[in-house]
Amino acid sequence: xxxxxxxxxxxxxxxxxxxxxxxxxxxxxxxxxxxxxxxxxxxxxxxxxxxxxxxxxxxxxxxxxxxxxxxxxxxxxxxxxxxxxxxxxxxxxxxxxxxxxxxxxxxxxxxxxxxxxxxxxxxxxxxxxxxxxxxxxxxxxxxxxxxxxxxxxxxxxxxxxxxxxxxxxxxxxxxxxxxxxxxxxxxxxxxxxxxxxxxxxxxxxxxxxxxxxxxxxxxxxxxxxxxxxxxxxxxxxxxxxxxxx
Amino acid sequence: xxxxxxxxxxxxxxxxxxxxxxxxxxxxxxxxxxxxxxxxxxxxxxxxxxxxxxxxxxxxxxxxxxxxxxxxxxxxxxxxxxxxxxxxxxxxxxxxxxxx
Numbered sequence: 001x002x003x004x005x006x007x008x009x010x011x012x013x014x015x016x017x018x019x020x021x022x023x024x025x026x027x028x029x030x031x032x033x034x035x036x037x038x039x040x041x042x043x044x045x046x047x048x049x050x051x052x053x054x055x056x057x058x059x060x061x062x063x064x065x066x067x068x069x070x071x072x073x074x075x076x077x078x079x080x081x082x083x084x085x086x087x088x089x090x091x092x093x094x095x096x097x098x099x100x101x102x103x104x105x106x107x108x109x110x111x112x113x114x115x116x117x118x119x120x121x122x123x124x125x126x127x128x129x130x131x132x133x134x135x136x137x138x139x140x141x142x143x144x145x146x147x148x149x150x151x152x153x154x155x156x157x158x159x160x161x162x163x164x165x166x167x168x169x170x171x172x173x174x175x176x177x178x179x180x181x182x183x184x185x186x187x188x189x190x191x192x193x194x195x196x197x198x199x200x201x202x203x204x205x206x207x208x209x210x211x212x213x214x215x216x217x218x219x220x221x222x223x224x225x226x227x228x229x230x231x232x233x234x235x236x237x238x239x240x241x242x243x244x245x
Numbered sequence: 246x247x248x249x250x251x252x253x254x255x256x257x258x259x260x261x262x263x264x265x266x267x268x269x270x271x272x273x274x275x276x277x278x279x280x281x282x283x284x285x286x287x288x289x290x291x292x293x294x295x296x297x298x299x300x301x302x303x304x305x306x307x308x309x310x311x312x313x314x315x316x317x318x319x320x321x322x323x324x325x326x327x328x329x330x331x332x333x334x335x336x337x338x339x340x341x342x343x344x345x
Contacts, residue, residue: 024329045250046246048246049246049250049254052246052254052258053254053257053258056254056257056258056261056262057257057258057261058261059261062261066257073249074249074250074253076252076253076256079253079257080256080257080260083257083260083261083264084260084264087260087261087264087265088264089292090261090264090265090268091264091265091267091268091271092268092288092292093265093268093292094264094265094266094267094268094269094271095268095269095271095285095288096285096288096289096292097268097269098268098269099285101269106269109266109269110266110269112269113265113266113268113269114262114265114266115265116265118296122293123325125289126325170311170332170333170334170336170337170340173300173308173311173332173333173336174329174332174333175296175297175300176297176300176301176308176311176312176315176332176336177315177319177328177329177331177332177333178325178328178329179293179294179296179297180297180312180315180316180319180328180332181319181323181324181325181328181329182289182290182293183290183293183294183316183319184316184319184320184323185319185323186289186290186293192290195287195290195291196290196291196294198291199290199291199292199294199295199298200294200295200298200302201298202295203294203295203296203298203299204298204299204302204303207298207299207303215295215298215299216292216295216296217295218295219291219294219295219298220288220291220292220294220295221291222291223287223290223291223294223295224284224285224287224288224291225284227283227284227287227291228280228283228284228287232282232283232286233286
């Protein structure tokens, strides 16, 4: 008894589906990449160094933390610890995505998970929960966004000048709109307020104490633990996770 | 680029990859039933809430209103692009008019 109608796949069809949405994400990534490049230049990183970092790390908050603590000689240990702190949420995000990758070869699971960022993960999870089964989608989403992020990092680094605040155009709000769609889809009655209320409170408090985006991990774990106090609400993930092995 | 910075960048790339790909391996070892399974199922929602909670909490009336408008559109349409459009247009308009 398979919980999904069809098994997980990774095909060009899925990549193309993701590519259709990718320009929206690429535009956002490009603008932030430009700003990151400027900041990286001010921190003393060369265009090549910041470009390589954007192409391989592609995580805005973590990279910002890295360049802000980048001095000569390079404090490698604290940079790595900072990256692990800020990006530890990626472990949770890949973990939440895992049931939808069941049955795929490990290298395909790694490939799909290796491009996770906040927005493409959110969009991939939305598709999964609508019954979509092709993990190529997240690769398509990243296909333009990662190069845009990288190229604009290099451009920003070379230009090194100022740019208008992306806040003015509301681009910082894209992640809120994305999250709201997911959140609306995951509402399971009033008891949902228990995990989400805990997550909200703890992340707001933790944002004052933890570096970078560590508040996301703190809030997510606290919220999920608080959720254990309510009856299991089930949902699309439940049958997937409880299928016999 | 110095040899030192090349080494550091390689290490950062490996750690970033390990955190993302490693989650899928860890996921395979995680319990899928009972409280462990429920913990896993609670995560996507609580990650999303935690991601935006400080933006909302430390935002102003423009952020609160735009979040409410996005929430209404999301609730009634369940459509990603419609919600994103509503969120972006409303935050742009509200920040222009309310200032922030």
